[in-house]
Amino acid sequence: MSTSTLIAIIVPVVVVLIAIAAGLWLVSRRRHLRERFGPEYDRTVQDEGGRLAAERELRAREQRHEKLDIKELPPARRTQYAEEWQGVQERFVDRPEGAVAQADELVTRLMRERGYPTDGFGEQVRDLSVEHGSTLEHYRAAHAVNARSSEGQATTEELRGAMVHYRALFQELLGDQGGR
Numbered sequence: 001m002s003t004s005t006l007i008a009i010i011v012p013v014v015v016v017l018i019a020i021a022a023g024l025w026l027v028s029r030r031r032h033l034r035e036r037f038g039p040e041y042d043r044t045v046q047d048e049g050g051r052l053a054a055e056r057e058l059r060a061r062e063q064r065h066e067k068l069d070i071k072e073l074p075p076a077r078r079t080q081y082a083e084e085w086q087g088v089q090e091r092f093v094d095r096p097e098g099a100v101a102q103a104d105e106l107v108t109r110l111m112r113e114r115g116y117p118t119d120g121f122g123e124q125v126r127d128l129s130v131e132h133g134s135t136l137e138h139y140r141a142a143h144a145v146n147a148r149s150s151e152g153q154a155t156t157e158e159l160r161g162a163m164v165h166y167r168a169l170f171q172e173l174l175g176d177q178g179g180r
Helices: 003-037 039-048 051-067 075-091 096-114 121-150 156-175
Strands: none
Touching (some): 003 039, 003 051, 003 121, 039 051, 039 121, 051 121
16 A cells, blocks of 8 residues: 555544544533533523533633632531521511521621632622532522512512522532532
């Protein structure tokens, strides 16, 4: 066989192998993001207008998250937070609006003590999405009810639902010690 014939055979084979490797790498990376972010992956695809933009955004969130100093709470602090949460739930009976606002404050304080930035709701969601993507919809729903409640627009049933939603994230943040 001549050299040109070998080259004509080898080059296309190498190109096909490179294409297959690149495809497998993209599928693997997409699977990683889908598993890590859960429902947040699909939401980000919709918000960003496509998979490539969404995956770029999610990778940026991962990179930002790697720079955060997320830490475990000592058992005594975890117990204090759990007791505070119990008190917030008990106050719900007499003051549902106030209890929902306190639940939001308690979750934010827990986030801050764990090492999450708490500069604004959008940033909180982005930072939480890396490790808590499965409970973000709870947080969004609770936050929306809390905002309506501060304007006197939320029903008692919506406020009860907000407490359930806040509790889901609270328990995950409190129980996710060293889960990185």
